[in-house]
Amino acid sequence: MSTPIQIRAWVMYDWANSAFATTIMAAVMPIYFIDVAGGTDGSWSFTQTAAAIVVAMLSPLLGAIADYSGKKVSFLRIFSLIGAFGSMGLAFVGPGDMWLAAILVVVGMVGFGTGNTFYDALLNDITTPEQRESVSARGYSMGYLGGGLLLAMNLGLILGWESIGLPSQTFASQISFVSVGIWWLVFSWPLFRNVKDAATVRMESLGATLRMGSARLRETFSRLKDYPELLKFMLAYWFFFDGINTVIVMAASYGTTIGIKSEDLIAALLITQFIGFPATLVFGKLADRIGSKQMLFGSLVLYLLIVVLGYFMTNATHFFVLAFLVGLVQGGSQATSRAIFSKIIPPGRTAEFNGFLSFTSRFFSFGGPLVFGLVKLVSDSSRSALLAVAFFFLAGLVLLTIVDLAKGEREAQRHSAG
Template sequence: MTRESKRIYGWALYDWANSAYATTVMAGFFPLFFKAFYSADTDATLSTAQLGVANAVSSIIVVLLAPLLGAIADAGGIRKRFLLLFAFLGILMSAALALVGKGQWELAAFVYVLGNIGFMGSNIFYDAFLPSVTSEDRFDKVSGLGYALGYLGGGILFALNVAMVQQPEWFGLADAAAGVKASFISVALWWMLFALPFVLWVKEKRNTRKIGTVTLTVLGYRRLMRTFHKIKHLRGLFLFLVAYWFYIDGVDTIIRMAVDYGMAIGFEAGDLIKALLLVQFIGFPATILVAKLAQMWDTKKAIYLTLGFYVLIAIMAAFMHDVSSFYLLAAMIALVQGGIQAMSRSYYSKMIPAEYAAEFFGFYNFLGKFATVLGPLLIGAVALATESSRAGIASVAVFFVIGAVLLYMVDEKAVAEEVRGAMR
């Protein structure tokens, strides 16, 4: 295996490693276990609010820290150190969830917030390594590989975890609750094990000058302010970020809408878990396919393809009535969810200087974490105006149309030249 191949696979396998947390903990078991175990004696509505606050707090903390930490990491050449620091936090907190007792919802929420910060924080620096591990002509392929391996790795461990919960006796576990706790520990071990290729194979050019912590923080802050001032005047890059905000808001709203719809129709928790597994295993080949299409055409056309698919999904979701249509919707989402995320990351990487990657991805993730703000508001407003919740759901298609129109005005090559000239 060549040195570049090691860098690429070491980088991509980190997605395989930490996607286990996103799938098993964030999307799979923690929300259900929080209601049934950690806040067992709490009103269901209140426990939903508690979980919502935990998710919001972790996102806000990462949003506020991301651009500054990115600037500090770029200034000091310590992106890898920051990634591993956040990864260690996520790994530790995932294992710690197994130690939280029944009814201790405050402690569970605290540990979960720290785990989310570790997961989301490490992803900022992970994304920022893409321009360093391969050449620009391979961004689409490598970015797609990362997301695809994330779906496969997260899906494999989640399938094992589902078996641990549904058939705990097969694994020598006392009951389903013990299966969930063992699953949280398995996520920590999986994340730690499969992060090793990144640690060993992905190198970073360090700053040879020794800079103190205070000095480095000041340098990072100044660098951030300089970039923020410039990014406001970089029309093309700003247009892409606004386009990304609109369509990612739509993507996240569709995902949450599907789950809410499933619960409203009366699906069992098992139905939702099956749908999640379906997304994982369809998402693996589908993301690779979208990346190949991007290489055959270009990245922007591949993003347009996924946006058109999401318009169709939003319209079809308005007519969803039963379990079979819910599974069909989950399969359709799986076809494009990884692709739109991977190609957006690749497209953005082509426009930013590699030496400022963590800083620029701080802004990118800043917008990503603020997604799903406008979508629910639009759904509510349209539903009230038309007295039809289905019309509200279909209205999400507007976000994909707006995103596509704004994206049309972006020329990545011209933007890349503009950005590099401004950052000199």
């Protein structure tokens, strides 16, 4: 049985690694990548594509190995270190170092994305099914608060670099990259101290472990037909996750391209973070009361509206309004999706199925940034590129309507018992 301390420790990990999502993925690094390292919004989108492919290749096999070996926490620790040190390495990126920046961003995103496979799988280990909507929402809400607080401090550092005696704004940005790695390492410590690997950890050779992981993965593929509702939900998830991910990773570079000042872009992200903190908690409570599927559906409708409004955006005020709207649903939609998925996968294979979801969603997640980059390349219009992202939300909405979650839970329990 889990304890309240373990739940709080699990929640705090979202506080820890969300610093990477805000400073590196969404705010400071996208602008730094273009203004200092010499990249473009197109090359930034292709960097996201490369990272998504690497995460997709690693997650399912490592998830199967983690379930078999009982080492989910150990795997999470390894990838947290990779992500944190990749973040700190960005301090060495200077003017014109686009390729170094791209490589380190990919390293950091591999640590972040692959690590989340094991983090999400631990939700089943520390909660009952009845707790998952609320605990998952608590995790995302603390992520918004933690990521937002560090971003606010970094924003003050970057905008006030001269008044505090730093040599340049570039140097201030480099300090912010180091702060992400330190923040990640420090605040993930409660999880690694209080949540332990299973007592029945299997100790085998690397070759034997890889073979068993591969065998379990093949079995997962062969048994997917036993979970039709899970498959339908995953199909919907692939599309709307791709849309959400594209909005997250391309928002700052899109704003830069259409002339929004960097300080306004970062301020908008702060709005998203601090609106997201209470909004995600409320979203989780409403999901308990109204229903997870209904709340998720409503959030995707709002996302579709956000993308359309973004096409017409012309100034910072518009960007702030859209940031507010994103804050209302971003964390809630992700937290609710995580809770839904945790209930319709078979017990005992949580990391494996989360790894499989990570593989498939990351495999498809390069679609959004890739479509953005290709439409921008063909049309020479970032606005048209953003509007193309609406397709992913529309497809997700249509597919979500045919998912029967109650039936999916019964399928998971029945086939697990069998």
